[in-house]
Amino acid sequence: MSNVVTDPRPVVRKFLARPQHEGVGATVRRSIGRFELKYFDPFLVLDEFSGVFLLQLDFLITHIELAQLDADIREMKSILYGIEESEPVAEACAQLTQEFFAGDTMRLLIRCLPKLNFETRKDATRVVANLQRQPVHSRLIASDYLEKNIDLLDVMITGHEDPSVALHYGGMLRDCLRHQVVASYVLKSAHMKKFFDYIQLPNFDVASDAAATFKELMTRHKSTVAEFLTKNYTWFFSDFNSKLLESPNYMTRRQAIKLLGDMLLDRSNSGVMVRYVSSKYNMKVLMNLMRETHMCIQIDAFHVFKLFVANKNKPADIVNILAANRNKLLRFFDGFNTEKEDEMFAADKAQVVKEIRELVATAPVGCSGELFKPIAGQLEQSVGAVHTRKCQ
Template identity: 60%
Template sequence: MPMKGLFKSKPRSPVDLVHHLRSLLPFAAPNPSIRKSKRDEKIGELSKVIFEIRTLLYGDERSEPAADACVKLTQEFFKEDTFRMLIASLPDLDPGTRQDVTHVITNLQNQRVNGRFVASEYLEKNADILAMLIPGCDDSELAISYGAILRECLRHQVAAKYILDSDHFKKFFRYIQDPSFEIASDAASTFKDLLTRHKSTVADFLSKNYDWFFKEYNTLLESSNYITRRNAVMLLGSMLLDRSNASVMVRYVCSLDNMRILMNLLRDSNKTIQVEAFHVFKLFPANQQKPPEIVNVLVANRSKLIRFFSDFSFEKANEQFESDKAEVVKEIATLELKGQPCSTLKQCEEISC
């Protein structure tokens, strides 16, 4: 009988795996007091342990993940500061190991123990860990890993509220305009999740921070970068057309400056941006409490707007789009002038279609 394989080491338990992970993480960061050969050995072992944890959580080609093992690992992982240590170690890990870490944390965010999301409870007590993730969103090498982990954390309302209410959120207006495609695209995904995932939290945030938020947001709509403009106008439509943001939408469509921006986007050279801009612009004529300056601009541009919409269509236009367009034209056609100050006349010339 062949002897090979008889003395294989016994697989570690989920609790032992987390303990071993925790003991190895301090070796990730360079340390002059530790020999390079020893550190390299420990980092190699760390990568294997992280992969072993990933396999336990996801299974492999031979077996499915065991629910009981996943529960035990989740409980142990969030008992102490393993999560914090793992996030702090990310910059010192190789890309493959960082990817495994991302998969592990993604899975753990969704594990339930006795019907509760342990990760959510942990983040509520340790929300500052989210602040550790945000600087990584501005690093082209780390953005994908940090961004993916942050978005998984944002599944929990407590995490989204923490970011929205902090000064860290304002950084995303810079990140999504970064020259690096990796940074900009990943930040845009996180930005969208922050503003759409948890309806009541977003509605409360927009109501309390309306002035500075939309002042910053309008700079995205007027960006010289096509992708920034496209993403911004699409997200704006998602926010304003959501019922939970009804009061914010009413406030937004009472602003002449906001309408000016949308009218200019209707003339964008890109058809996608034009169509998305229309879905927001239609809210201005539809507003039954239009301020006089809004009415005056629409009246002053009436013939040009009606002519523009008569030719305005796209390949995948459907009945709803045509119906909305007809309603916009009808509303504009029946408007009556409400006085015409000189300042309004000047603005009319600037935004005419």
């Protein structure tokens, strides 16, 4: 169950009732001598931070209080990252991490992020990112905290819908995804389908950030991703093909085909890969991408297409389509080259050509070739132009 705190007052009172520990502050002060002791005592910083947030949640914040809030977040960043040539102090970082999560300060920060100014949001994002990888007694307590406060991920994910904070929430979310419990929750949640929409948002920066988060989600925790793809194969790849690979947006297609290759070529997803390359409809999508005038997309599409050809257990309809269009495909590959000499690409292309030459149709070619003929025809017509545009 999520540990939802609807009223921050008990949290703040708990902080304010805590005895101060000057030892850590003194240690940090010796490292960064020119600053006042209280600003670098993790307990004092968190007390002030929580107190100002309480006012902010009550909509009573003043310019003075906002300035103090900005200062407190900067001081937390200074403890975690150090200042100028001064390295952070491990003991201070550990104690700040302990108190940050024990006092539910992360909830306060995430909930109030939209009210902060731009620079403070950037600092807050860096603080949250650092705390995800700060060990306390050789343990990443951030993972335990997020498991108990999983609803905070809902806030970060839906933050993509507000352009003013989307990049900050997105950055926080990617760092939280280093924890398997977080990735598992997001993959299983209803939010998963929203990423296909976020990646297509008209705001380029937000869409690119969502794509970066999606890539992190689909590649970091391999066994978790493999389980998800196996259970959700049909809807996931239907949306992946139609919304991403067939998107009218060049960057969306480029990022998607690269990610598809990364997923299918990962050994953890071998079962998913075999299923994907057994579909003639998937092959049609890939052949359309190989018609692109952008070489980046062409090459990445080829690296997925070669899996269809290399499959030793090709379904009959795929064999028949390839055989029916053998001559057109061979002419296309004859002019299909990278801008720079690439021995591995040349070897892969030679193997694909060899496989296509040796294919034997398992049924009359007219039965299966019609689906593919228009695509192959367009491929043949575009051979002279497809290699002229560089990656952008």
